[in-house]
Amino acid sequence: MIKTIPLNKLVQSPRNVRRHADPAADAELKASIAARGLLQNLIVRPGAKGKFEVEAGERRRKAMLALADDKILPKDHEVTCLVLEDTAEVGQETSLAENFHRLAMNPADEAQAFAALIDAGASVEEVARRFGLTVRFVEGRLRLARLAPVVFEALASGEITLDLAKAYGATPDQQIQARVFEQVSTGYYAPNPDSIRRMVLSGTVRGSDPRARLVGRDAYLAAGGRIERELFDDEDSEAWADVALLEELAAAKMEEQAKALATEQGLAWVKPTLDSYASHDLVEGLVRLPAEPAPLTEEELARLDVLDASYDEHAAILEDEDSAEEAVTAAEAAIEAIERECQDIRARPPVLDPELKAEAGMILVLSRDGTPVLQPVFYGERQTEVGGENDAFEIVTGEGEGGKRRAALSKRLVDELAMQRRDVLALHVASDPGLALDFMVFTLADADTLDYRARVATTIRGGVPAGPIVGFEAKDAPASASLAEFKSGLYEGWRAGEDASARFDRFRAMSDEARTAWLGFVVARTLEASLRMAGERAIGIHDHLGGLIGIDMAQWWRPTAANYFDRVSKAVILDALADVGGPDLSSRFASVKKGDLAMSAERVFAGTYITEVEVRERALAWVPEVMRFASTEPVLAEGAELADVQTGDGTLTAAEGANDDHQTPRELAA
Numbered sequence: 325m326i327k328t329i330p331l332n333k334l335v336q337s338p339r340n341v342r343r344h345a346d347p348a349a350d351a352e353l354k355a356s357i358a359a360r361g362l363l364q365n366l367i368v369r370p371g372a373k374g375k376f377e378v379e380a381g382e383r384r385r386k387a388m389l390a391l392a393d394d395k396i397l398p399k400d401h402e403v404t405c406l407v408l409e410d411t412a413e414v415g416q417e418t419s420l421a422e423n424f425h426r427l428a429m430n431p432a433d434e435a436q437a438f439a440a441l442i443d444a445g446a447s448v449e450e451v452a453r454r455f456g457l458t459v460r461f462v463e464g465r466l467r468l469a470r471l472a473p474v475v476f477e478a479l480a481s482g483e484i485t486l487d488l489a490k491a492y493g494a495t496p497d498q499q500i501q502a503r504v505f506e507q508v509s510t511g512y513y514a515p516n517p518d519s520i521r522r523m524v525l526s527g528t529v530r531g532s533d534p535r536a537r538l539v540g541r542d543a544y545l546a547a548g549g550r551i552e553r554e555l556f557d558d559e560d561s562e563a564w565a566d567v568a569l570l571e572e573l574a575a576a577k578m579e580e581q582a583k584a585l586a587t588e589q590g591l592a593w594v595k596p597t598l599d600s601y602a603s604h605d606l607v608e609g610l611v612r613l614p615a616e617p618a619p620l621t622e623e624e625l626a627r628l629d630v631l632d633a634s635y636d637e638h639a640a641i642l643e644d645e646d647s648a649e650e651a652v653t654a655a656e657a658a659i660e661a662i663e664r665e666c667q668d669i670r671a672r673p674p675v676l677d678p679e680l681k682a683e684a685g686m687i688l689v690l691s692r693d694g695t696p697v698l699q700p701v702f703y704g705e706r707q708t709e710v711g712g713e714n715d716a717f718e719i720v721t722g723e724g725e726g727g728k729r730r731a732a733l734s735k736r737l738v739d740e741l742a743m744q745r746r747d748v749l750a751l752h753v754a755s756d757p758g759l760a761l762d763f764m765v766f767t768l769a770d771a772d773t774l775d776y777r778a779r780v781a782t783t784i785r786g787g788v789p790a791g792p793i794v795g796f797e798a799k800d801a802p803a804s805a806s807l808a809e810f811k812s813g814l815y816e817g818w819r820a821g822e823d824a825s826a827r828f829d830r831f832r833a834m835s836d837e838a839r840t841a842w843l844g845f846v847v848a849r850t851l852e853a854s855l856r857m858a859g860e861r862a863i864g865i866h867d868h869l870g871g872l873i874g875i876d877m878a879q880w881w882r883p884t885a886a887n888y889f890d891r892v893s894k895a896v897i898l899d900a901l902a903d904v905g906g907p908d909l910s911s912r913f914a915s916v917k918k919g920d921l922a923m924s925a926e927r928v929f930a931g932t933y934i935t936e937v938e939v940r941e942r943a944l945a946w947v948p949e950v951m952r953f954a955s956t957e958p959v960l961a962e963g964a965e966l967a968d969v970q971t972g973d974g975t976l977t978a979a980e981g982a983n984d985d986h987q988t989p990r991e992l993a994a
């Protein structure tokens with residue numbers, strides 16, 4: 325039976341099968357209901373005291389409660405519901421079916437829907453606001469809508485993944501997208517996003533390309549490859565048109581070479597790549613194994629002594645002002661040859677402990693001359709944890725020995741929280757290019773400071789830290805999802821340049837906004853995982869950065885049973901409840917079993933537990949101390965005013981320092 329029921333008469337059903345929330349998805353649902361109302365009825369059963377228990381639609385009920393708290397809906401808002409008269413077992417089965425058979429929307433459908441709204445006159449910002457999404461997410465979907473029809477249809481049908489579709493979108497030229505798609509579809513080599521991105525940005529490959537030199541002209545032509553030549557082209561400048569075929573042939577040859585080298589070297593594996601370096605994705609989950617250069621032999625040591633003596637003889641000729649010009653030229657050439665030979669002798673390949681070699685591996689890269697080269701670094705599988713899940717870190721929430729001691733957290737939880745907190749900081753640094761630039765320049769300059777006590781804060785050379793746990797990624801966390809969307813929104817058309825100089829010129833030709841977006845991202849992705857706690861996870865400058873930005877951690881991370889309360893002791897949960905509600909709230913749950921306590925705590929800190937307004941506000945603002953960033957105030961000399969702060973270029977005025985006209989990092993991140 326369909327009937328309307330006041331919102332304040334609806335309560336959560338104990339039989340509802342959904343136990344975990346997704347803050348980002350919940351925010352989208354709330355925005356959708358605010359914009360268009362409830363589009364799907366709730367399914368309820370009569371409960372006690374005139375209430376109705378929601379068997380299916382609990383997320384919608386919570387979204388409407390949140391809107392009521394925001395004064396957007398009245399507390400007694402009439403909600404259309406389907407009322408069941410069935411047994412409790414049927415009610416639970418209904419809840420399971422309603423959640424289990426739900427199908428997420430295809431990205432292609434989202435792209436078409438957003439494009440239709442934009443064509444109807446809505447702005448990107450309006451669409452993002454109405455659906456509770458970020459502007460970058462909407463822009464990313466609109467970019468998909470502009471894919472070549474054949475590529476878009478492949479995405480819609482599930483033939484290609486979203487990552488592959490984004491790779492095709494690296495160029496706006498639909499003809500190139502379609503041509504590469506056709507080449508890939510007829511080949512046997514399963515491409516990855518990096519391969520697709522290379523193909524759409526290059527279009528054709530020169531005969532001097534490392535892949536072309538590796539495969540060879542004859543092998544490429546024999547496999548059906550096409551070569552286009554202009555009048556004055558030679559074998560280096562001619563254009564190889566079938567890039568997908570070339571990638572397939574090159575990958576197969578590198579794979580064959582890698583297997584042969586693994587057997588020859590006695591290694592567990594050798595990973596090949598068509599790049600000239602080992603990318604982060606290739607070595608993710610691996611650690612470098614300790615290896616020392618092989619010791620010099622007696623013959624090599626003796627040869628170095630001879631070379632040193634010869635070097636001194638020729639150096640004396642250069643230092644003698646009376647030396648003839650011919651003698652000086654000969655001495656310079658001899659010294660150059662001596663230095664080269666000494667370098668070759670001392671460039672010893674690394675030697676690995678035989679006990680480690682059977683489990684070790686190496687990376688085979690493709691040099692710029694088309695030769696497979698085994699990088700002189702040994703890798704092994706990363707140990708995901710030191711100790712076990714129950715190894716604990718003690719939290720001290722104050723400074724010095726007078727800090728208040730709290731219950732311990734497991735090492736696994738400490739590492740997970742550190743990585744999630746890192747993503748929140750990374751998102752805000754990525755959204756503040758000015759701060760990112762300052763931090764990058766400072767870190768490069770500060771590398772000359774021999775401070776052995778400080779832990780390295782970033783991999784500022786551009787590498788992406790793997791984090792303390794291999795494979796862990798909080799994809800459902802708002803900051804992690806927003807950071808991924810930030811990356812997908814970066815313009816990559818400059819990669820189509822033929823060489824480094826051309827790519828640099830293309831990059832410089834981009835708008836200031838596009839270049840500063842790249843600046844913020846490449847700095848932000850280097851951040852290591854940290855927490856505000858004593859021990860190996862502490863990185864003080866991360867707290868300082870977060871404080872300068874003014875990050876409100878509660879807006880980006882909420883404690884749930886899955887990500888926190890199920891993982892800590894009962895004492896930690898009761899301490900948290902006492903923080904927001906005092907001894908009264910903590911004692912109210914003191915006798916509750918741990919499993920039920922975790923779920924109750926999740927409701928309290930999500931603001932859905934019925935309690936005093938002040939307690940609810942404190943709960944919504946609460947996060948564990950280790951996840952917070954310290955608040956930071958500008959540090960000036962005694963008696964100085966903001967207008968008197970000196971820089972290398974002059975004096976900052978108060979108006980310049982205040983930066984009142986700029987958006988806040990929170991607004992930029994959104």
